[in-house]
Amino acid sequence: MSNSDDIKIIDRVLSGDVEAFSHLIEKYQNMIFRYAYSKFNNYDEALDITQEIFIMAIEALSSFRRESKFSTWLYSIMVNYCKNYKKKNSRYSVVPLNVTRGDDEYDLQLPDDRENPEEQVITDDSLRIVKEEINNLPDDYKDILILRDIDGLSYNEIVDVLNIKISNVKVRIHRGRELLKNRLYARGLI
């Protein structure tokens, strides 16, 4: 589905067919969820955030000026929402799933009625390690690698989404990749 298809759907939504927006949700939900999950490392939180981002997008759809691609506009909402969400929730302490007690490290076993949600996110061990290492990168590198190397945005789209200079985009991409490569090499993955 191209950007012109996105625009057709937007026109339908703006003329009152809200249900049509479900096509855009299905198209972009993975990307939004992945980004939110990389930021907060919590399935439920990422799901709530993904929902809020789409709701914000529908409510603000009439303000989409079509100067950029819909995906770029949606990514901007995503990045800003996550940034604000993180700021708002930073006052609360986060309980890590991995608790260190002396030299022993163990996983907290949290009861969950869903059919192992983490397994739905992580299907392959090497991918799990890659994801883990991406998540451990500094935010500036992590955001840009997700947008560029996972979601496939162009440099110029990243400029629009993150509102930074293209020279900064390039520097962050190179440094992020180099850091990730060294970490994956250290873990014997590449």
Next chain:
Amino acid sequence: MKDGHIKFETMSDLYDNSIATNDEQEKLLDHIDNCPVCKKEYDQLKNMMRLVSGLREQEVALPDFSTMVIHEVKSRKKKKTFYRAVPAVAASVLMATGFGLYNTGLFTNAETSNYALETTGGAVNDSERVIEIIQKHDARILSVTGLYVEGEVSIRDYNLLRRELGFRKVTYSMAPKTRAGMTGTGMRNNFENVGIHQGNGNAYPADSRRDSEEYVRFRVYR
């Protein structure tokens, strides 16, 4: 180049096909083919990118997610519409309640209400009744104002008329012998000099000359 090897950022650009010219790109690829250090570095980069792009293909199971979002959007829209209408509805309810309470009479002064009744609707109805009584006793109505009904009647009929007027406040005076000679201005002063009847009872003109006067002029006040 750094120490005879390609810098990582140049390799990264090479991977993205962002090298300025084709010639330069060819030179870099030739070097990589012939330099084990750079080849190892570039292979690591390519492997990493392959793994990272593998994440793109990974579908996240979000069952009925779009339905859930659309449902939430509609639900919030309804709530928004409701909350927008609340002030208007509340204002209407308050106005209706206030009007209803006011009409119960709880917040009005009874005396004022009665006064208003007498000076408006009640007064009009009583004036009609007074006029009926006056006409019944063969009296002549001279004027009807907002304050009183003025008339003229023979002394003989006055007592009966006064009795029938009952509780109403009545003033009277002796009129000239002939009706034709009466004037309004002359009568006004006369009223000030005679007695006032208020309430029910037998009323006779106090003037001793009553037998010699044929008519009594009276005013029935509202």
